[in-house]
Amino acid sequence: MIRKRSLVRRSAAVVAAGAAALVLAACGGDGDSDGGDSSAGHGGHSATASSPASASASASASASASVSQGQHNVADVAFAKGMIPHHRQAIEMADLAPGRAKSAEVKKLAADIRKAQGPEIETLSGWLTSWGEDVPAEGAMDHSTHDMGGMMTGAEMAALEKSSGQAFDTAFMELMIKHHEGAVEMAKTEQADGAYGPATTMAAEIITSQSTEIEQMKQLLGKG
CATH class of the missing domain: 1.20.1260.10 (Ferritin, core subunit, four-helix bundle)
Structure with a gap:
């Protein structure tokens, strides 16, 4: 009986440890995700920031070409x-x-x-x-x-x-x-x-x- 209880406790401990690991992994994943999002966010922010700039530059160049050709x-x-x-x-x-x-x-x-x-x-x-x-x-x-x-x-x-x-x-x-x-x-x-x-x-x-x-x-x- 004592041995059985010991096995049960060990199993419970293993399950608890596994659950904790899953929670930590999830938290770590969220952190990584946030970090990734942050990194992506910085990248995305840069892309978003540069996108209007690129679009503006492209529009300006297009307008200039249009003026030179169509004026x-x-x-x-x-x-x-x-x-x-x-x-x-x-x-x-x-x-x-x-x-x-x-x-x-x-x-x-x-x-x-x-x-x-x-x-x-x-x-x-x-x-x-x-x-x-x-x-x-x-x-x-x-x-x-x-x-x-x-x-x-x-x-x-x-x-x-x-x-x-x-x-x-x-x-x-x-x-x-x-x-x-x-x-x-x-x-x-x-x-x-x-x-x-x-x-x-x-x-x-x-x-x-x-x-x-x-x-x-x-x-x-x-x-x-």
């Missing part, structure tokens, strides 16, 4: 809205050349004008749309605005349509020189007053290409 002003809008009908009229003139021009040089010049200015119209239209601006309607060109950028009058366009051969070549080049000179002046205004990088870049390209074509036409007319 535009009234001069850019005026350039796009003016150049679209201007280019359309040049293409309208160029479309007359294949069936009326005598000179191979004039036909090639007309083809080059069509090839260069068609894509520029699309680009200019895309900018206006992205800026929330209206794109000038197709066919809404007012020929009476010839004083703006060398635009042709309705009468000049009608006379060109009725001409052919050498008479067409001469009229086409004389009118296109004025037209190009107007475009060059519009492009120079954009370079001076515009803020949108791609627009000022296009303006520079227009100045270069159309100035070259002006000189080419003057040479063909014997005015160079």
Whole structure:
């Protein structure tokens, strides 16, 4: 009996010791957990603290990129809205050349004008749309605005349509020189007053290409 009681006591002691160990382990786990949470908390706090900072820096960088890519002003809008009908009229003139021009040089010049200015119209239209601006309607060109950028009058366009051969070549080049000179002046205004990088870049390209074509036409007319 005594031995049995001793075994019972030992078992009880073992159970008690085990229970105590479990309690200590649990407390230690909580402590570790707290420590882990604290450590994680510090890490988390740092992450939380750095996260807004990172987000802020990222937002700032994004805003800066957006400004550099998307910033535009009234001069850019005026350039796009003016150049679209201007280019359309040049293409309208160029479309007359294949069936009326005598000179191979004039036909090639007309083809080059069509090839260069068609894509520029699309680009200019895309900018206006992205800026929330209206794109000038197709066919809404007012020929009476010839004083703006060398635009042709309705009468000049009608006379060109009725001409052919050498008479067409001469009229086409004389009118296109004025037209190009107007475009060059519009492009120079954009370079001076515009803020949108791609627009000022296009303006520079227009100045270069159309100035070259002006000189080419003057040479063909014997005015160079």
